[in-house]
Amino acid sequence: MIKSxxxxxxxxxIDLENNIEPLRDxxxxxxxxxxxxxxxxxxxxxxxIVHAPNAEMAxxxxxxxxxxxxxxxxxxxxxxxxxxxxxxxxSDIFETVPEKQYREAGGYKVMDKINKYKKGL
Amino acid sequence: xxxxxxxxLLYKMADDLLIIGHRNSxxxxxxxxxxxxxxxxxxxxxxIGQAQALYVLLNDLGEQEPDTVAxxxxxxxxxxxxxxxxxxxxxxxxxxxxxxxxxxxxxxFEALANSSYEPLAKVxxxxxxxxxxxxxxxxxxxxxxxxxxxxxHKRMQDAVNLAWNYxxxxxxxxxxxxxxxxxxxxxxxxxxxxxxxxxxxPLFLKAGLSIPDGNTWAPVLGGRRGTHTEHLGPxxxxxxxxxxxxxxxxx
Numbered sequence: 001m002i003k004s005x006x007x008x009x010x011x012x013x014i015d016l017e018n019n020i021e022p023l024r025d026x027x028x029x030x031x032x033x034x035x036x037x038x039x040x041x042x043x044x045x046x047x048x049i050v051h052a053p054n055a056e057m058a059x060x061x062x063x064x065x066x067x068x069x070x071x072x073x074x075x076x077x078x079x080x081x082x083x084x085x086x087x088x089x090x091s092d093i094f095e096t097v098p099e100k101q102y103r104e105a106g107g108y109k110v111m112d113k114i115n116k117y118k119k120g121l
Numbered sequence: 122x123x124x125x126x127x128x129x130l131l132y133k134m135a136d137d138l139l140i141i142g143h144r145n146s147x148x149x150x151x152x153x154x155x156x157x158x159x160x161x162x163x164x165x166x167x168x169i170g171q172a173q174a175l176y177v178l179l180n181d182l183g184e185q186e187p188d189t190v191a192x193x194x195x196x197x198x199x200x201x202x203x204x205x206x207x208x209x210x211x212x213x214x215x216x217x218x219x220x221x222x223x224x225x226x227x228x229x230f231e232a233l234a235n236s237s238y239e240p241l242a243k244v245x246x247x248x249x250x251x252x253x254x255x256x257x258x259x260x261x262x263x264x265x266x267x268x269x270x271x272x273x274h275k276r277m278q279d280a281v282n283l284a285w286n287y288x289x290x291x292x293x294x295x296x297x298x299x300x301x302x303x304x305x306x307x308x309x310x311x312x313x314x315x316x317x318x319x320x321x322x323p324l325f326l327k328a329g330l331s332i333p334d335g336n337t338w339a340p341v342l343g344g345r346r347g348t349h350t351e352h353l354g355p356x357x358x359x360x361x362x363x364x365x366x367x368x369x370x371x372x
Binding site for chain 2: 007008065068
């Protein structure tokens, strides 16, 4: 039996020799992605993951893991396996050829127009 | 308004909260999974905070400092119900106690939000959100485990049977009952118990669990007058260990 300075540990009568079994497949619940909203009207932001057996329990856990400091007004939880994600092997799809100034906001000569208008006032 | 009556009401509520808060905190680090460990511990901290708010009100009425009141009394000076001092047992018992206690606690504070004793009404309104989450948490586990599988159902029903008469003891009447009601301080234990039964009955149905047969009801009384099981003494001793070792320690 484990003897500890923490009386709760001693009381639990943990037998290291015989009592410890490795986790098996179903010992872990699946994961839910947690999104929180700081103010009504804001977009929900991803804040992390919880293990839970169902969505309701995931909300309950999500509230204490990520909302207990009083920074949220609303939570969403979504099963991790329901998230359809792009593949890191395909991350080159985000690369873009730089010679396309016409696509960038800087390409617009809008300041000229604004200054011209201001002068006209 | 009768100050002695109000003090007695504050003491029993604060002591219930302190003792169940301490008991629930014994799960910290030992909870069934990390997420639940954090949630249960966080709620235990809420309970201690609510107890402290009530000890402050007692202090305002001339009682000693909150820390002194919490850590220097003997077991027989506590007004908590015997339900809250029972050992945690397995997680099923802790959850069932959490469910039975928090429903009563939420209703008690809800009624007190309209109390004629304004300082208490103020505290009651402040803790509303915390209590709502505690009950939400308790209901979710209670319904889920009541109906998950044969083993969980049996464990929950056994825990209910064990806790039931102690839970009825929460509603032990005070000798000031009539005055508290007449002064509009509190609606009274009988009314509270009635509302409590009405709230938990549909949840028992939903969980597929049974409320013990009315003929077997035998409320365990005495806690409010300082009569306790052998479990409270060691709890109080452990809880006050640091304070007794160094009363000026900063927490």
